[in-house]
Amino acid sequence: MRFSGFRVIKEALTGHRGWGPLWRNPDPQPAYDVVIIGGGGHGLSTAYHLAKVFGGRRIAVLEKGWLGSGNIGRNTTIIRSNYLLPGNEPFYEFSMQLWERMEQEFNFNAMVSQRGILNLIHSDGQRDAYRRRGNAMRLAGADAELLDREQVRAMYPWLNFDAARFPIKGGLLQRRAGTARHDGVAWGYARGADRLGVDLIQNCEVTGFRIEQGRVLGVDTTRGYIGAKKVGVAVAGHTSQVMAKAGLRLPIESHVLQAFVSEGLKPVIDGVITFGAGHFYVSQSDKGGLVFGGDIDGYNSYAQRGNLPVIEDVAEGGMALMPAIGRARLLRIWGGIMDMSMDGSPIIDRTPIEGLYLNAGWCYGGFKATPASGYAFAQLLATDAPHPTATAYRLDRFARGYLIDEKGVGAQPNLH
Amino acid sequence: MLIPHPLLGLRDAQEFTYLGDARLLDRPDGLADGAAAAFFDYAYLRDNPAGIHRELWFHEQGDRSWLVVTRNTLTHEILGAELARDVARARQGGAA
Numbered sequence: 001m002r003f004s005g006f007r008v009i010k011e012a013l014t015g016h017r018g019w020g021p022l023w024r025n026p027d028p029q030p031a032y033d034v035v036i037i038g039g040g041g042h043g044l045s046t047a048y049h050l051a052k053v054f055g056g057r058r059i060a061v062l063e064k065g066w067l068g069s070g071n072i073g074r075n076t077t078i079i080r081s082n083y084l085l086p087g088n089e090p091f092y093e094f095s096m097q098l099w100e101r102m103e104q105e106f107n108f109n110a111m112v113s114q115r116g117i118l119n120l121i122h123s124d125g126q127r128d129a130y131r132r133r134g135n136a137m138r139l140a141g142a143d144a145e146l147l148d149r150e151q152v153r154a155m156y157p158w159l160n161f162d163a164a165r166f167p168i169k170g171g172l173l174q175r176r177a178g179t180a181r182h183d184g185v186a187w188g189y190a191r192g193a194d195r196l197g198v199d200l201i202q203n204c205e206v207t208g209f210r211i212e213q214g215r216v217l218g219v220d221t222t223r224g225y226i227g228a229k230k231v232g233v234a235v236a237g238h239t240s241q242v243m244a245k246a247g248l249r250l251p252i253e254s255h256v257l258q259a260f261v262s263e264g265l266k267p268v269i270d271g272v273i274t275f276g277a278g279h280f281y282v283s284q285s286d287k288g289g290l291v292f293g294g295d296i297d298g299y300n301s302y303a304q305r306g307n308l309p310v311i312e313d314v315a316e317g318g319m320a321l322m323p324a325i326g327r328a329r330l331l332r333i334w335g336g337i338m339d340m341s342m343d344g345s346p347i348i349d350r351t352p353i354e355g356l357y358l359n360a361g362w363c364y365g366g367f368k369a370t371p372a373s374g375y376a377f378a379q380l381l382a383t384d385a386p387h388p389t390a391t392a393y394r395l396d397r398f399a400r401g402y403l404i405d406e407k408g409v410g411a412q413p414n415l416h
Numbered sequence: 417m418l419i420p421h422p423l424l425g426l427r428d429a430q431e432f433t434y435l436g437d438a439r440l441l442d443r444p445d446g447l448a449d450g451a452a453a454a455f456f457d458y459a460y461l462r463d464n465p466a467g468i469h470r471e472l473w474f475h476e477q478g479d480r481s482w483l484v485v486t487r488n489t490l491t492h493e494i495l496g497a498e499l500a501r502d503v504a505r506a507r508q509g510g511a512a
């Protein structure tokens with residue numbers, strides 16, 4: 001079944017009886033060439049790219065719940081490539097380019113919307129820092145524009161420009177950034193992978209690894225043992241738990257991040273805005289809800305819900321930036337568990353166990369990486385060589401001192 | 417979350433800043449053999465358990481003492497709090 005405008009019209013006229021399920025629901029085979037653990041965005045993107053770009057393998061994705069039940073369906077959907085460091089920026093720009101063509105490629109509407117992200121500037125020092133960042137972005141082939149105060153006012157006249165404490169002095173704009181429908185991304189990759197022959201196996205929790213003489217042979221699951229020549233782990237917030245079963249301790253802490261959505265409002269924000277003086281960012285969904293968030297709660301957590309102090313902090317940030325938000329009522333608040341790494345950057349690498357590969361440490365920014373993370377992980381799984389834009393994401397970089405610390409706060413996951 | 421401070425009673429967790437796993441009390445000896453490997457482990461690797469976690473909280477907006485808080489990371493239930501000073505001394509086998 002292919003999606004097209006013609007098809008939508010035809011189905012509308014014939015009572016929508018022609019749509020089928022987007023993927024099969026197979027039982028696991030006894031063995032595969034590659035088993036990917038975790039049916040979130042990164043696992044599904046990995047399977048899709050492995051089958052599509054590198055081909056010729058029997059592949060399964062094992063998901064303990066349903067596809068897309070983790071962070072891929074809980075994030076605030078922002079995609080951007082506005083990083084500073086050379087280990088990061090080319091990778092995120094590669095991801096941005098994949099976002100720009102993925103919907104045509106996998107024939108699914110992921111509602112990729114390049115509505116722009118505006119990072120606000122509130123001081124002269126911050127302007128210098130953003131100018132530097134913008135230059136770094138452009139060096140890596142991304143787009144960046146430094147706006148002055150009046151240019152920002154023309155875009156969002158209702159922002160609190162003259163707040164005594166944090167006046168708005170300008171902004172860094174990336175026009176190609178934006179948002180995407182998070183579930184749509186998971187479903188698009190899932191459907192694409194399924195059509196390429198990948199087995200997507202749900203309700204299948206990995207409970208252990210079978211490892212002999214330093215080599216992985218397969219995984220124990222709640223649906224029985226599954227043999228595998230190679231195993232790729234992409235379980236986000238549960239990385240430490242899963243890798244502990246293979247005897248590995250990692251430079252990762254699990255933390256909770258909350259997100260918020262207001263009641264539906266008339267269109268007011270057509271892009272993404274981030275406050276530069278407190279942690280608050282906001283966009284508006286196509287249904288009209290203001291989607292916003294801020295800091296992680298800051299303590300180790302697997303609870304998938306947060307506490308009130310962060311809610312207060314985010315609300316204060318919102319009020320400082322756009323006082324009008326105080327009139328909107330909150331509809332929902334939720335949390336997701338993230339794998340915060342010790343330098344705030346991800347890991348895509350082999351592990352000391354032969355045949356076992358790791359994709360982790362995405363912190364609160366892994367949604368935008370979904371296409372490139374899957375592509376790079378697939379390349380590593382297929383060829384044992386890293387993708388050229390992902391060579392810095394080594395697991396041993398902490399021991400060697402090659403950290404990728406965008407914020408410069410050191411080995412303190414709750415500050416990244 | 418309310419933290420039962422051993423000296424001050426129940427205090428709002430907002431008054432504290434969080435550092436992490438209480439193993440950070442066991443700073444390796446920088447002059448010992450294998451210090452580099454020990455410090456890598458100390459600085460970067462974490463057990464990150466789903467369940468009971470002993471962790472360091474600093475009462476920054478209070479009496480500025482360090483506490484070892486025992487907390488369930490699956491439920492956020494707080495099971496106890498001790499002065500980090502006492503914990504460290506007990507580990508060294510000294511008198512509190």
Ligand SMILES: Cc1cc2nc3c(=O)[nH]c(=O)nc-3n(C[C@H](O)[C@H](O)[C@H](O)COP(=O)(O)OP(=O)(O)OC[C@H]3O[C@@H](n4cnc5c(N)ncnc54)[C@H](O)[C@@H]3O)c2cc1C
Nearest residue numbers: 038040041042064070071072075076078206336366367368
């Ligand atoms: C509130 C919030 C807002 C965010 N906002 C943004 C944003 O605006 N922009 C951005 O770029 N990023 C954002 N992120 C981060 C982003 O969502 C994550 O980094 C990313 O989704 C993680 O990768 P994933 O999609 O593969 O994870 P997940 O969807 O969590 O996938 C991991 C999967 O592994 C499965 N799993 C775990 N253990 C096992 C096991 N033992 N066996 C089998 N399966 C298992 C889980 O069930 C899960 O489905 C946000 C995160 C949160 C929580």
